[in-house]
Amino acid sequence: MKRCISVVLFALLLVSAWAPLAMAAGKDKPRIAVLKFENKADNQYWWHGGAEAMQDVFVTELVKSGKFRVIDRERLDALMAEKNLSVSGALDPATAVRAGKLLGVEYFLTGAITEYGAEEAGGSGFGISVKRKKFVAAANARIIDTETGEILWADEARGEEKSAKVRVRGIGGGVDDRRMFDKVMKPVVAELAASIKAADL
Numbered sequence: 001m002k003r004c005i006s007v008v009l010f011a012l013l014l015v016s017a018w019a020p021l022a023m024a025a026g027k028d029k030p031r032i033a034v035l036k037f038e039n040k041a042d043n044q045y046w047w048h049g050g051a052e053a054m055q056d057v058f059v060t061e062l063v064k065s066g067k068f069r070v071i072d073r074e075r076l077d078a079l080m081a082e083k084n085l086s087v088s089g090a091l092d093p094a095t096a097v098r099a100g101k102l103l104g105v106e107y108f109l110t111g112a113i114t115e116y117g118a119e120e121a122g123g124s125g126f127g128i129s130v131k132r133k134k135f136v137a138a139a140n141a142r143i144i145d146t147e148t149g150e151i152l153w154a155d156e157a158r159g160e161e162k163s164a165k166v167r168v169r170g171i172g173g174g175v176d177d178r179r180m181f182d183k184v185m186k187p188v189v190a191e192l193a194a195s196i197k198a199a200d201l
Helices: 002-028 050-065 073-082 093-103 177-198
Strands: 031-034 069-071 107-125 128-145 151-168 171-173
Touching: 031 050, 031 073, 050 069, 050 073, 050 107, 050 128, 050 177, 069 073, 073 093, 093 107, 093 128, 107 151, 107 177, 128 177, 151 177
Parallel strands: 031 069, 031 107
Antiparallel strands: 107 128, 128 151, 151 171
């Protein structure tokens, strides 16, 4: 019985000693805000939520990296409205420094979608039609230091995914386009997030 009590007390001591250290480690992480990406994609022809979606996926990936304290999109929008700020992917150094001070963040992550769309090809004959699509997503991103306005990190990534839709005498189908765009966009963001995690920031 005494041994059980000793083990429990020892475990409690470990937890009480570790908790403040964990909290301190969390507070030492720099705060980063992910801005909405600019849309520079000529081929984003049907779904105009790509930039916002990429912003959300980036927030998730940066939280998973464990390297930053990340402000979520809703909180960021509320803070910018409160401070009467309007910042986007095209962020000049002076604006970055001013906005960083007002929002209380050390870094901004910003960037642009350079490709986001689908290319179609196909043919038909004997009652059979085949449509092939190549879904493409590409983006560049950069991290800006809000104390100096300096770009500390920059990279770009591109991905593509193919699908086919086969119809026999009008019967048949394929994969939903939006799902395919998600499938090709998320690896692009994951690749950029991995590059950020490996960077010396």
